[in-house]
Amino acid sequence: xxxxxxxxxxxxxxxxxxxxxxxxxxxxxxxxxxxxxxxxxxxxxxxxxxxxxxxxxxxxxxxxxxxxxxxxxxxxxxxxxxxxxxxxxxxxxxxxxxxxxxxxxxxxxxxxxxxxxxxxxxxxxxxxxxxxxxxxxxxxxxxxxxxxxxxxxxxxxxxxxxxxxxxxxxxxxxxxxxxxxxxxxxxxxxxxxxxxxxxxxxxxxxxxxxxxxxxxxxxxxxxxxxxxxxxxxxxxxxxxxxxxxxxxxxxxxxxxxxxxxxxxxxxxxxxxxxxxxxxxxxxxxxxxxxxxxxxxxxxxxxxxxxxxxxxxxxxxxxxxxxxxxxxxxxxxxxxxxxxxxxxxxxxxxxxxxxxxxxxxxxxxxxxxxxxxxxxxxxxxxxxxxxxxxxxxxxxxxxxxxxxxx
Amino acid sequence: xxxxxxxxxxxxxxxxxxxxxxxxxxxxxxxxxxxxxxxxxxxxxxxxxxxxxxxxxxxxxxxxxxxxxxxxxxxxxxxxxxxxxxxxxxxxxxxxxxxxxxxxxxxxxxxxxxxxxxxxxxxxxxxxxxxxxxxxxxxxxxxxxxxxxxxxxxxxxxxxxxxxxxxxxxxxxxxxxxxxxxxxxxxxxxxxxxxxxxxxxxxxxxxxxxxxxxxxxxxxxxxxxxxxxxxxxxxxxxxxxxxxxxxxxxxxxxxxxxxxxxxxxxxxxxxxxxxxxxxxxxxxxxxxxxxxxxxxxxxxxxxxxxxxxxxxxxxxxxxxxxxxxxxxxxxxxxxxxxxxxxxxxxxxxxxxxxxxxxxxxxxxxxxxxxxxxxxxxxxxxxxxxxxxxxxxxxxxxxxxxxxxxxxxxxxxxxxx
Numbered sequence: 001x002x003x004x005x006x007x008x009x010x011x012x013x014x015x016x017x018x019x020x021x022x023x024x025x026x027x028x029x030x031x032x033x034x035x036x037x038x039x040x041x042x043x044x045x046x047x048x049x050x051x052x053x054x055x056x057x058x059x060x061x062x063x064x065x066x067x068x069x070x071x072x073x074x075x076x077x078x079x080x081x082x083x084x085x086x087x088x089x090x091x092x093x094x095x096x097x098x099x100x101x102x103x104x105x106x107x108x109x110x111x112x113x114x115x116x117x118x119x120x121x122x123x124x125x126x127x128x129x130x131x132x133x134x135x136x137x138x139x140x141x142x143x144x145x146x147x148x149x150x151x152x153x154x155x156x157x158x159x160x161x162x163x164x165x166x167x168x169x170x171x172x173x174x175x176x177x178x179x180x181x182x183x184x185x186x187x188x189x190x191x192x193x194x195x196x197x198x199x200x201x202x203x204x205x206x207x208x209x210x211x212x213x214x215x216x217x218x219x220x221x222x223x224x225x226x227x228x229x230x231x232x233x234x235x236x237x238x239x240x241x242x243x244x245x246x247x248x249x250x251x252x253x254x255x256x257x258x259x260x261x262x263x264x265x266x267x268x269x270x271x272x273x274x275x276x277x278x279x280x281x282x283x284x285x286x287x288x289x290x291x292x293x294x295x296x297x298x299x300x301x302x303x304x305x306x307x308x309x310x311x312x313x314x315x316x317x318x319x320x321x322x323x324x325x326x327x328x329x330x331x332x333x334x335x336x337x338x339x340x341x342x343x344x345x346x347x348x349x350x351x352x353x354x355x356x357x358x359x360x361x362x363x364x365x366x367x368x369x370x371x372x373x374x375x376x377x378x379x380x381x382x383x384x385x386x387x388x389x390x391x392x393x394x395x396x397x398x399x400x401x402x403x404x405x
Numbered sequence: 406x407x408x409x410x411x412x413x414x415x416x417x418x419x420x421x422x423x424x425x426x427x428x429x430x431x432x433x434x435x436x437x438x439x440x441x442x443x444x445x446x447x448x449x450x451x452x453x454x455x456x457x458x459x460x461x462x463x464x465x466x467x468x469x470x471x472x473x474x475x476x477x478x479x480x481x482x483x484x485x486x487x488x489x490x491x492x493x494x495x496x497x498x499x500x501x502x503x504x505x506x507x508x509x510x511x512x513x514x515x516x517x518x519x520x521x522x523x524x525x526x527x528x529x530x531x532x533x534x535x536x537x538x539x540x541x542x543x544x545x546x547x548x549x550x551x552x553x554x555x556x557x558x559x560x561x562x563x564x565x566x567x568x569x570x571x572x573x574x575x576x577x578x579x580x581x582x583x584x585x586x587x588x589x590x591x592x593x594x595x596x597x598x599x600x601x602x603x604x605x606x607x608x609x610x611x612x613x614x615x616x617x618x619x620x621x622x623x624x625x626x627x628x629x630x631x632x633x634x635x636x637x638x639x640x641x642x643x644x645x646x647x648x649x650x651x652x653x654x655x656x657x658x659x660x661x662x663x664x665x666x667x668x669x670x671x672x673x674x675x676x677x678x679x680x681x682x683x684x685x686x687x688x689x690x691x692x693x694x695x696x697x698x699x700x701x702x703x704x705x706x707x708x709x710x711x712x713x714x715x716x717x718x719x720x721x722x723x724x725x726x727x728x729x730x731x732x733x734x735x736x737x738x739x740x741x742x743x744x745x746x747x748x749x750x751x752x753x754x755x756x757x758x759x760x761x762x763x764x765x766x767x768x769x770x771x772x773x774x775x776x777x778x779x780x781x782x783x784x785x786x787x788x789x790x791x792x793x794x795x796x797x798x799x800x801x802x803x804x805x806x807x808x809x810x811x812x813x814x815x816x817x818x819x820x821x
Contacts, residue, residue: 121452135798147787147791
């Protein structure tokens with residue numbers, strides 16, 4: 001009787017079949033394995049540093065870089081430090097990324113809209129564009145454009161448009177605003193910032209008013225008018241010298257001019273051949289992807305939405321603006337932001353065609369500075385950039401997500 | 406409702422004259438509204454100009470001799486130079502590898518019974534046979550080389566016959582043989598020390614399209630399973646596993662591949678003991694595979710998220726253990742849902758193999774660029790070279806996306 005009772009009593013799950021034990025043990029074991037593997041790598045790197053006398057640490061950052069950087073948008077001398085050179089290279093990457101993102105968005109939306117057009121020629125041309133551009137490696141695009149730019153004539157025989165824009169194998173030179181005196185330019189830029197804020201506030205106030213009272217208030221038009229008005233007013237004030245130290249226009253235009261037998265161009269803004277090839281390549285390549293995203297987004301909005309909106313009396317334009325587009329945007333924005341990130345990362349191919357972006361400069365730096373430290377620095381820089389993109393994406397997602405209903 | 410049940414008869418009318426026929430098609434698709442007339446004019450003009458200058462350039466202005474001068478370098482890079490292969494008679498090895506692939510394609514044609522597989526097989530063999538009759542200016546491009554290219558036609562037939570008349574003609578056997586062929590090609594290219602005609606060739610001399618394809622095949626084969634494992638790990642409720650997978654995925658996705666490749670060359674040798682066997686080709690393959698796995702993981706995760714949780718719950722309720730639920734219920738449906746994304750990732754992996762230039766490997770793009778750089782007399786033909794390369798890449802990637810659409814149709818995505 002006693003034995004039977006003991007056998008009938010529930011003994012609990014044996015320890016090797018207890019799911020909680022299994023979970024904990026497997027987690028600890030896998031965690032330990034990863035930690036061991038990573039620490040093995042680090043021990044090896046440490047040994048290599050000791051045995052082969054490989055330099056390490058970050059003390060090189062304050063040393064002089066002493067290597068020229070091709071095109072740079074910030075002032076740069078070879079005697080500048082590694083840290084500053086790294087920063088210059090980072091700006092180069094950022095500038096090409098931002099310009100690329102803006103241009104690729106415009107071209108991509110244009111091609112995407114053409115693809116959806118019910119005009120047969122427009123639709124098929126866009127299809128051919130998309131199918132060709134996204135199926136060929138970016139590197140091939142870049143080399144193609146690079147050699148196209150190289151085939152342009154030298155500066156003295158180059159193309160000149162209206163004596164102001166120069167196109168030649170040195171790149172593209174065009175007039176560019178240059179500040180007349182840092183003081184006035186600074187004051188004006190401050191006024192521009194204030195004007196933009198004022199414009200936003202106006203827009204928001206009027207939009208709320210329109211939404212609550214129903215009175216037509218033109219929030220967008222008036223917001224832009226306020227911004228432009230303040231900017232123009234500040235410009236006028238500074239030009240006639242009422243509040244500036246002396247009466248001068250904050251910005252003048254600087255024109256490119258060739259000098260000497262080889263025609264070195266000074267003044268204006270010159271985009272080097274490498275940068276142009278990079279921009280054209282990146283923009284045409286990424287635009288093909290964006291076009292597909294735009295098309296997919298618009299097509300994801302059900303036909304019923306459009307039909308319903310037309311039947312309650314909205315015009316085609318208003319249907320697009322208030323019904324189709326906001327819903328399509330929900331699908332489009334996350335994918336488009338990941339394309340922006342791709343564009344930024346793809347700009348690292350710049351080195352192949354002689355534009356000094358972050359990766360290219362970092363690669364050169366490893367010849368005179370510890371590779372481990374450089375690697376950590378570019379990792380951090382690129383991860384920071386992708387973090388910025390994903391923060392923007394998440395903010396937008398929070399802004400547009402379905403609330404209630 | 407009336408109970409009246411008269412049968413109403415009406416003849417089926419043809420479509421109105423305004424939409425039928427060529428004139429109707431033009432009316433509906435090109436000039437139906439005033440702004441479409443404008444669009445048609447503008448885009449028609451662009452089309453005509455682009456076609457005119459494009460065709461004129463391709464057939465009249467372009468100098469395609471540079472392609473035949475590049476010749477074998479497009480296929481295998483510097484594999485057959487004196488330093489890599491004393492005697493310079495190693496070109497038969499990549500050619501033999503291509504023959505093996507053709508045999509395999511012949512078998513696939515026979516098993517599939519025609520259709521797309523047939524077209525791919527014929528295109529592949531046809532392109533290689535075309536190499537046999539093209540004018541090459543590389544010395545050593547003798548009769549033997551041309552014959553080996555021409556041998557692809559009998560090879561295709563051989564594969565077809567093997568599959569038809571032996572027990573090897575099943576999909577699973579072909580899959581096994583494909584893996585064997587891949588390994589055999591690797592051995593063939595690498596060589597075996599001491600065996601006549603198979604003297605070892607350093608991987609530093611591998612290049613050309615062969616290098617792109619080897620890296621792509623290895624990456625495609627490995628990145629999907631690793632990506633699936635990472636995706637499952639990322640969805641796991643085990644905190645440690647989750648953390649490791651998220652860190653891995655996000656750090657590989659956040660950094661450009663080119664940076665990773667370059668650093669693999671500088672840093673990875675340090676991370677292993679000095680006598681650890683490794684070479685740049687393997688390092689490149691591993692980095693490309695891991696990079697692609699991180700993206701693949703996100704695609705697979707998207708597929709898993711698209712599933713109705715009821716599927717897994719039902720499987721669990723029927724008594725399937727977790728691993729069987731995942732393997733037989735969740736994954737097949739998840740993967741089917743994201744075929745376009747997965748194939749898109751394969752395509753971008755194939756395109757990304759051109760980035761190995763950063764570690765000094767001469768893939769098809771880099772060897773062409775280096776050739777132009779080293780022979781300034783061909784500088785004027787650079788555009789022709791890159792247009793040709795674009796076409797080559799395009800044929801491969803377009804085939805991949807075409808196959809993916811077929812697979813989707815076959816699996817009935819969006820229909821059940």
